[in-house]
Amino acid sequence: MARRRRGLPVDGVLLLDKPKGESSNRILQRARRLLQAQKAGHTGTLDPMATGLLPVCLGEATKFSAHLLEADKVYRTRVQLGAVTATGDAEGEVIERREVPSLTAADVERVLERFRGEIEQVPPMYSALKHQGRKLYELAREGKSVERAVRRVTVYDARLLAVEADAFELEVRVSKGTYIRTLAEDIGRALGCGAHITALRRLATGPFDSRGMLPLEALEALPGQDQREATLLPVDVLVAHLPRLDVDAAARRRLMHGQPAGVDRGAVNVGELARLYCDEAFLGLGVVTGPQEVAPKRLLNTAAG
Known part of the structure; x- marks a missing residue:
């Protein structure tokens, strides 16, 4: 006899504002329980350190979630100069320190110009890509490194927002599969001092942007099922293109x-x-x-x- 699925047949797309320090899957499961949904899936993982837009597909929407995985994305990030970490972000061990030269906004802009358009990236070891059936980050945690194929990605726009003595803020619009940590590391290498990211926020993915995002606490605060389901977008927004x-x-x-x-x-x-x-x-x-x-x-x- 077929096992009965627990929960309600809730269908739609929920735009969550993922908090820092939580995994995308943990946030997804909390949202699914709040909406009592039988089925849920997200459309592209954010690292625990990252915040921002996490579209969650519920019920029948999961059938069309692949269309969002192919979408362009917009991120805002803070790039710390002078230190390279094992993970490419602030959560990893510092493995190299270098002196930061005196840089102006114009200096950073000149280097950024090399990273606009189609570029090549080597995916980081601390990623969910697989090698012989194992995720790369699992191998990295064991101190192992394997060769990764270079991939071509596109940086449609890279806008410099602020420049400090040893850091800068950047907003980028990129194609699917672009690693912002790797982009920051490559820019730091080109500047001659190394870099890693200390903040990352996703502002948009495909047709969705940050204007429709809800913190999980706001969903929890709603008084009942009807009010929570009212926050969902219809399934066909995923294929509106x-x-x-x-x-x-x-x-x-x-x-x-x-x-x-x-x-x-x-x-x-x-x-x-x-x-x-x-x-x-x-x-x-x-x-x-x-x-x-x-x-x-x-x-x-x-x-x-």
Whole structure:
């Protein structure tokens, strides 16, 4: 007999403001319990030291969370010069100290220019990437280091916010897979004095920004389930970047049974993914398979019937 899932069928996206010192998974589980949700997942881990935007997908939203993993992100960070740490951030042991030269904002800007656009990065050992089935940070904690493939990432924008005698603040917009710790280390190396980050805050990811974030304490303070569910964004915000197709009730029934259905595809090309709606209700995703045909790709369970 199938095991019954505990909790309520709560669907939607919750934008949390992750506090410093907590793991993303711990915050996710606390939010899931507060909303009594059967299922939850996040869309990209923040290090315990980092704060800021952590989108949490609940219920049916977890089916579409991968679309947010591919999204660009915006971070604000403080870069401490003169010291290199084992982890690239303030939580790691200092492994090298160097004298910090007298730097002006113009000096830092000149170096930053090298790190705008497409760049190469070597992922840090203290990361969740895997090597032969083990996470790199597990190997790093054992004092081991393995070769990591260089990856190409894009820094769309790097804005210098403030410069101090031995530190500076930076706001960056980057492609998926960019490590801000590594970026800071590479900039510090280019400045000739080494660096690590002492603060990191995520301000935006994909279509979401910090304006909609809720601290977990604010969610806890709400008086009941209805008020907590009212903080959720609808599932289809995760795929709002995809083109939309509307289908009629007959097509909806075919799609719900896993069959292709007739549709006016408009400007959507054959082979493209699209959001599907019937009477303004989001059904899920389909792929256009012909001039007047769409096939189901990823549908909501709640749309069945």
